[in-house]
Structure formats: structure tokens, C-alpha cells
Amino acid sequence: EAGVVxxxxxxIIEKKQPVAFWxxxxxxxxxxxxxxxxxxxxxxxxxxxxxxxxxxxxxxxKDRFSAERLKGVDSTLKIQPAELGDSAxxxxxxxxxxxxxxxxxxxxxxxxxx
Amino acid sequence: GNSVTQMEGPVTLxxxxxxxxxxxxxxxxYPSLFWYVQYPGEGxxxxxxxxxxxxxGSNKGFExxxxxxxxxxxxxxxxxQVSDSAVYFCALKGSGGYQKVTFGTGTKLQVIP
Numbered sequence: 243e244a245g246v247v248x249x250x251x252x253x254i255i256e257k258k259q260p261v262a263f264w265x266x267x268x269x270x271x272x273x274x275x276x277x278x279x280x281x282x283x284x285x286x287x288x289x290x291x292x293x294x295x296x297x298x299x300x301x302x303x304k305d306r307f308s309a310e311r312l313k314g315v316d317s318t319l320k321i322q323p324a325e326l327g328d329s330a331x332x333x334x335x336x337x338x339x340x341x342x343x344x345x346x347x348x349x350x351x352x353x354x355x356x
Numbered sequence: 357g358n359s360v361t362q363m364e365g366p367v368t369l370x371x372x373x374x375x376x377x378x379x380x381x382x383x384x385x386y387p388s389l390f391w392y393v394q395y396p397g398e399g400x401x402x403x404x405x406x407x408x409x410x411x412x413g414s415n416k417g418f419e420x421x422x423x424x425x426x427x428x429x430x431x432x433x434x435x436x437q438v439s440d441s442a443v444y445f446c447a448l449k450g451s452g453g454y455q456k457v458t459f460g461t462g463t464k465l466q467v468i469p
Contacts, residue, residue, distance in 0.1 A: 246399065284360075284445050284459025285400070298456065333399060345457065347399030 244268065246348035248334050254354045260322035263351045267315070267336030274311060275345060276319050277333040285333055291317065321353075329355045358383040360460035362446045368466045369436055377431040377463045379420075379446035387448040389413075389422050389429040390457070394443045403431075403444070436467045 247266040255261050267274050272293050277285035288307065290298040293314035302309065306325070311317040321328055331350040337343040363378045381389065388407045392400040404413030406422035406429065413420050418433045429446060446460040 283461050284447070286459075287456050290456070297454075335399075344402050344405075347401070349397065349399045 246334055246336055246346055248332075248348040248351055250351055251349065252352050252354075254356065255324055256356050257326055258323040260320065261324050261353060262318055262320045263332050263334075263353075265317045265319070265334030265348060267317070267334070268346055271336035271338055271346070272314070273337045273343075274317050275333075275335040275337075276309060276317070277335065279331040279333055279350070281330070288319070324353075324355045326355050329353055358387065358448055358450055358455075358458045360446050360448055360458055362444075362460035362463055365443075365462070365464035366466050367463060368468065371438055371467055371469050372435045373467075375431070375433040375436045375440075375465065377444055377446075377465070379429045379431065379460060381427050381429065381446075381448050383427075383448055383450055385451040386424075387450050387455075389420070390447040390449070391418070391420055391429070391431050392445040392447060392459070394445065394462070396442070400445060436465070438467045438469055441465055441467045 249264050274291040276288040279285045289302045289309050291311045294311050309319045331352050333350045334348045335345040337345045359382045361380050390405045391403040393403045394400045404415040406413040409424035411422045420429050420431045443462045443464045445462045447457050449455050449457045
């Protein structure tokens, strides 16, 4: 079974530029998560989707971050414009519908903003 | 709110040494507790979990016991291998309906031959 796929794996941009990350969850997983992991820290949830609906986006900085999950499968996370402090690893995870279902993580996209 | 505190790393051990990584938590009710492992260049993988007090989670020789009286979930392994070198994250998920997972800051383990 294929795992969670993310692309690109690495991205280097200059500040004020836009950037987008893509995630393809495990087939059949209705719940999709985006996390940000700063250097030396644990992941922090940005947004959670149940199918195509964003059910928890309380930690998403909405002035510059946006996300979508059209058709309830793939998802895109966008930053526009990027700031130096956005440098981090952006992780995507997915899980099934049961309450204690394990979250499966992708390898992440390492973003460097110069 | 919920929080997880784990020992700072890096932890450096010789092969076959005994491993303990401490983790304590703050949460209301009866959270579920997890240990995740992150190998270099990879995403997090669930290593083990415990969903109620006194449960012991185990996998790949690692163990952790949910201690409600001390609000702890320490990770142990009797004999580490070089392949265990990774970053280990303690995490909790609150009880009652959907709750997000709260992660600790991670502990890097280096096992030398």
C-alpha cells in the first residue's frame, strides 16, 4: 500500500514569494492533516480536513496561508507571501474514520525562505 | 491546555545499552498516549500507543507504560541498535470526541557501534 505522498521534498524561495505544497493521502483515508514542524520542535497542527471540509483551521495563519482539498482527496497548502519565519518542514498526514485511527505521515516538504 | 514534556537530547548510547527517554504530560481526563519515531529524511511513524491507565504499549523491543499517578509515559528498550538512531516524539490525544494530537519537542537518539 502506498503511503502519504508529498511534493516537493525541498523548496528554497526568497521572502515575499508564493509557495505551494501538495499532498496525496493514503487511498480511502477521509481525514487529512497539515502540520508545521519547526527545527527542534514537534509537529503543530495547521489544519484538518474531513473529506473536503476544513473542520479545524484554528491554527492556520489565514492572512498568508490557505489550503484546499478539492474532491476530498489531494490537498494543497499555499503560503503567499512567504516570510523568513515560515522556514520549516510541512508535514501531511492522513487517517481513516475511526476515532483512534492512526495518523500516517508523509516525508514532509522542507521549506527554506531566504 | 494539553502539553507534553520530554527529555532533551541528544542521547548518545553504545550499541546494546539500555534506553530510557522520559515523557510527562499535562491533560484533563484520560488522554491516549503515543510514541512516534522519525528516521532521517522520513515522516513520523507510530511506534507504540496506550489508551488507558496501566496499559503497556510495545513494538520492536520498545515499551512504555501509561502511568496516570505520575502522568508519565517513559520509553524504554533493553538493548539498542545502531538502526534505532532517530528522533523520538512523545504525544498525547485528549479524550472525548475528536481531539488533536499534541507532540513533545522530540529527543534525538544516537547509537554508536
